[in-house]
Amino acid sequence: MQDIGKFEVLTESESHARTGRLHTAHGEVETPIFMPVGTKATVKAMLPEELIENGAQIILGNTYHLHLRPGDELIKEMGGLHKFMNWGKPILTDSGGFQVFSLSQLNNITEEGVTFKSHIDGTSYFISPEKSMEIQMNLGSDIIMAFDECLKYPATEDEIRKSSAMTYRWLNRCKEAMTRKESLLFGIVQGGLEYKTRMESLEQICSVDLPGFALGGFSVGEPIELMHKVVKEVGHEMPKHKPRYLMGVGTPLDLILCVDAGIDMFDCVMPTRVARNGTLYTWQGKISIKRAEYKKDPSPLDPECECYTCKNYSKAYLRHLFQMGEITGSRLNTIHNLHFYLKVMEKARAAINEGRWEEYRDDCIRRFS
Amino acid sequence: MQDIGKFEVLTESESHARTGRLHTAHGEVETPIFMPVGTKATVKAMLPEELIENGAQIILGNTYHLHLRPGDELIKEMGGLHKFMNWGKPILTDSGGFQVFSLSQLNNITEEGVTFKSHIDGTSYFISPEKSMEIQMNLGSDIIMAFDECLKYPATEDEIRKSSAMTYRWLNRCKEAMTRKESLLFGIVQGGLEYKTRMESLEQICSVDLPGFALGGFSVGEPIELMHKVVKEVGHEMPKHKPRYLMGVGTPLDLILCVDAGIDMFDCVMPTRVARNGTLYTWQGKISIKRAEYKKDPSPLDPECECYTCKNYSKAYLRHLFQMGEITGSRLNTIHNLHFYLKVMEKARAAINEGRWEEYRDDCIRRFS
Numbered sequence: 001m002q003d004i005g006k007f008e009v010l011t012e013s014e015s016h017a018r019t020g021r022l023h024t025a026h027g028e029v030e031t032p033i034f035m036p037v038g039t040k041a042t043v044k045a046m047l048p049e050e051l052i053e054n055g056a057q058i059i060l061g062n063t064y065h066l067h068l069r070p071g072d073e074l075i076k077e078m079g080g081l082h083k084f085m086n087w088g089k090p091i092l093t094d095s096g097g098f099q100v101f102s103l104s105q106l107n108n109i110t111e112e113g114v115t116f117k118s119h120i121d122g123t124s125y126f127i128s129p130e131k132s133m134e135i136q137m138n139l140g141s142d143i144i145m146a147f148d149e150c151l152k153y154p155a156t157e158d159e160i161r162k163s164s165a166m167t168y169r170w171l172n173r174c175k176e177a178m179t180r181k182e183s184l185l186f187g188i189v190q191g192g193l194e195y196k197t198r199m200e201s202l203e204q205i206c207s208v209d210l211p212g213f214a215l216g217g218f219s220v221g222e223p224i225e226l227m228h229k230v231v232k233e234v235g236h237e238m239p240k241h242k243p244r245y246l247m248g249v250g251t252p253l254d255l256i257l258c259v260d261a262g263i264d265m266f267d268c269v270m271p272t273r274v275a276r277n278g279t280l281y282t283w284q285g286k287i288s289i290k291r292a293e294y295k296k297d298p299s300p301l302d303p304e305c306e307c308y309t310c311k312n313y314s315k316a317y318l319r320h321l322f323q324m325g326e327i328t329g330s331r332l333n334t335i336h337n338l339h340f341y342l343k344v345m346e347k348a349r350a351a352i353n354e355g356r357w358e359e360y361r362d363d364c365i366r367r368f369s
Numbered sequence: 370m371q372d373i374g375k376f377e378v379l380t381e382s383e384s385h386a387r388t389g390r391l392h393t394a395h396g397e398v399e400t401p402i403f404m405p406v407g408t409k410a411t412v413k414a415m416l417p418e419e420l421i422e423n424g425a426q427i428i429l430g431n432t433y434h435l436h437l438r439p440g441d442e443l444i445k446e447m448g449g450l451h452k453f454m455n456w457g458k459p460i461l462t463d464s465g466g467f468q469v470f471s472l473s474q475l476n477n478i479t480e481e482g483v484t485f486k487s488h489i490d491g492t493s494y495f496i497s498p499e500k501s502m503e504i505q506m507n508l509g510s511d512i513i514m515a516f517d518e519c520l521k522y523p524a525t526e527d528e529i530r531k532s533s534a535m536t537y538r539w540l541n542r543c544k545e546a547m548t549r550k551e552s553l554l555f556g557i558v559q560g561g562l563e564y565k566t567r568m569e570s571l572e573q574i575c576s577v578d579l580p581g582f583a584l585g586g587f588s589v590g591e592p593i594e595l596m597h598k599v600v601k602e603v604g605h606e607m608p609k610h611k612p613r614y615l616m617g618v619g620t621p622l623d624l625i626l627c628v629d630a631g632i633d634m635f636d637c638v639m640p641t642r643v644a645r646n647g648t649l650y651t652w653q654g655k656i657s658i659k660r661a662e663y664k665k666d667p668s669p670l671d672p673e674c675e676c677y678t679c680k681n682y683s684k685a686y687l688r689h690l691f692q693m694g695e696i697t698g699s700r701l702n703t704i705h706n707l708h709f710y711l712k713v714m715e716k717a718r719a720a721i722n723e724g725r726w727e728e729y730r731d732d733c734i735r736r737f738s
Contacts, residue, residue: 041689044697069692069693312455328411
């Protein structure tokens, strides 16, 4: 208990890449790490044992979705999100901000908070910084994200400054509202995609004494090169002795480039979502399992992969399952993609610890580009 | 190898219920047994390890579906159905007859065979007794079902007799076409739902020297009581020292009543199909997980069940997953229903072996009625 929130930087590379260890109420997390997304109290198509078997250390839950269905109070009554979904390792929940601004029909944004209509049935909801903290504490999250405003891209410098300033005021309200000692509050840096405004937000947000910080406001429609550029510029400017989390990113290549920029934590729906659509990541690049060339292919998805799917099934079988719309296909594909993402990160940690990060990074860039 | 096809009757109860052991090329099967259905080279939502963990000894594959997609020749090229789907235990395949007559658009039925159009894309196919054997041998099945004509219900006595006679002639052609020593051919008794015509078919079919026999032509729209009546009348008339298989049946109550009538083997899509629709079988009866009363219910589906789902998840969680349409919900529900079916049969075997079948049977009838 006394260690909760402690973050140790273990090894630093010559670039900004580093390994670290974050202590949470549900155990330690070795960074850099990818967090599978369990939107609605399940990582789609996966059970907890499979996540663990494939190397997951921590998963993400979505405040917006869980608040709407089945409701955070119900989950609290059922003993919290860990117990509800049978997951004994750490959980990070987002603040709901991103979904409120992207999924719902917005009614009103004020200093007090955001009124919106549910994307499911149009019911009206209000979420404020205090409400977001309450929801996340009801869920029993190990890492709670601050409630922030997510601006659309592009936005003017003036819009960005006003928004960042409110996000900062909201962060202070979030901190004030935190009453659960086992939960760690992370602040979210906004500030758009310009170095100047981004750094202004970074300095504001990181001036608050918190156990970790995130970069938000990416994956909002900007060109991917711009994301890489901004993260490269500001990643290493975040507090060195706190975990740095890049929200909602990304492809295996994005992960490698951003680890290089000093990021420790990632989450993204991509590996699970595209798996269900038949897109698989391999050490030889991305493949679409539905292609006719795999019809009679007895080889595994990836000869370099040791996941359950690659050890036991052929491309021909996976293609058949995909074509038939079988749940088993979604399962096997999801196992592979998550194993792949988690293995990319496991190998990154080993490479950093063993002083050969640049070599591993360059090999990955070659393979994934 | 020398034992393949051997069937030992182990214990007989005072009714017609009995336990037995069937030897196949992929191992032994303890009867009475329920066989999960793996229509398209997968038991929907399940992986082989989960089937085994829940007590599956043998599964069923569908000749009609696999012939159409991905094709039995492709499966043969990939090393056979066992290897293709990573299932090392016995597989029984149906003959395609039932699906040809129920799913496809029939063009022509002659003495030679059946011409039909695929339910997927209208492509024309021809299946004869010889073709059905070829397909099932390509799949590498341990138990191959004879190609029979499935009459609609109701049919006239004349129609039934003509059809049964053709099914008998087809059976002899099936036997003639069998060239794979590892595969056991089972004959299928037809003869409609009258005792007289059914017994006529039984005597014809069972006069052929084969390692096992089935009752076909049920689940064709007849009242369930009529099926119970006919199986009770004719089940024990089937050869005593051969396995007796009742095709496509049924509910847990059906299984118990038909074991009592002397049946050894069953298959049905019901436990897997209804699981995906939120219907769960328990020792206290059937429940629909979507009901509002389970919204905040922290208890497991079935307090008497020791399956993975019941050990780890609440009704509230299962209801939430069902409402959200999550694959994880289909998985957990399928695990439970299959575990339940297989446990009903495991307990039946134990009860028969221990001389308390009637007590177990009556308890099940009370619980499942």
